[in-house]
Amino acid sequence: MATIPTHIDALPSDAALGAMLDSHIAAAEAVRSALPALEKAAQQVAETLSRGGTLTYAAAGSSGLMALSDASELAGTFGTAPSQTRIAMAGGVPVDADMPGDTEDATDQTEAIAATMGPQDTAIILSASGTTPYALAMAQAVRHRGLPVIAIANVAQAPLLDLADIAIPLPTAPEVIEGSTRLGAGTAQKVALNMISTLAGILMGHVHDGLMVNLRPDNIKLRARAATIVTRITGVSQAQAEAALEATDYDTKPAVLVATGISVADARRLLARHDNRLRPCLERGAASTN
Structure with a gap:
């Protein structure tokens, strides 16, 4: 010391x-x-x-x-x-x-x-x-x-x-x-x-691969960050990420799942099933709502 x-x-x-x-x-x-x-x-x-x-x-x-x-x-x-x-x-x-x-x-x-x-x-x-x-x-x-x-x-x-x-x-x-x-x-x-x-x-499951996936994007900077989070996790384009965020009223976790091709309702159901944690939802087969 x-x-x-x-x-x-x-x-x-x-x-x-x-x-x-x-x-x-x-x-x-x-x-x-x-x-x-x-x-x-x-x-x-x-x-x-x-x-x-x-x-x-x-x-x-x-x-x-x-x-x-x-x-x-x-x-x-x-x-x-x-x-x-x-x-x-x-x-x-x-x-x-x-x-x-x-x-x-x-x-x-x-x-x-x-x-x-x-x-x-x-x-x-x-x-x-x-x-x-x-x-x-x-x-x-x-x-x-x-x-x-x-x-x-x-x-x-x-x-x-x-x-x-x-x-x-x-x-x-x-x-x-x-x-x-x-x-x-x-x-x-x-x-x-x-x-x-x-x-x-x-x-609590609010961090995924070092990203703040439960942030509240209530300004321009944070909305841009939320879109970047969606693109980094899913690989979709910026435009697709923004569309997914708009569909979920800028709720980042379900937006990530919507960007993978499922509906907003299914995304929310999936998150509820997995204690609001993204990782199990994104694992192979987890995105199925069957």
Whole structure:
């Protein structure tokens, strides 16, 4: 692991930047030790979303921003319903550049937030130190309701991890600027969250040959990407891909099957039969609706 200088402010600018980069690389590498826990977390997330449950991401400060980033991209990447992800950030999601530090100590709303969670739901709770009052109170409130908690902390023996059903320690090195957890700790958290949600998308069948086959093409760029996905999987022309997408109201998975020569109704029936997964539908003989 790279040694982070304590005198970064005395370094030449290029050396300071190099030290920052070394810190981020080391933080990403720290995630490797948590791979088994990340796999369990991804399975829990996939099960929650597949059964119609909701993910509640809860955190304060920089950890809250990492949670906000991951939660906000799930629907666009994997086509999950936006209502299936909630962000419970201490003090609320900032709409300007003001993010007061005292909100991480505020625990008065945690019980009310947990009370809105249903029996199919899961909480993902983050805290760099693992001692943030808001994060601890959220974990306790969710556990009190008997619901699963996935917890991420950057200290191996953190109290938050003791409250988790799935504990994910990310033991990052001291920050290049002490106390600024948006640096190494934030990097490790973002990497871990991205890996959890991406593997969950794969487990739900929303990735096929590295392609986002369940994306919601709600703009020009994404409609073009959906057409490219159809052509790459089936080998049809761009025009045929666009026709298949139009026939399915730009629903990418059934559009792939329609491009192989079956009707929209048969495509949807086939997907329903195979748990909305493309691969078995595309295997030899699977495209038959007999």
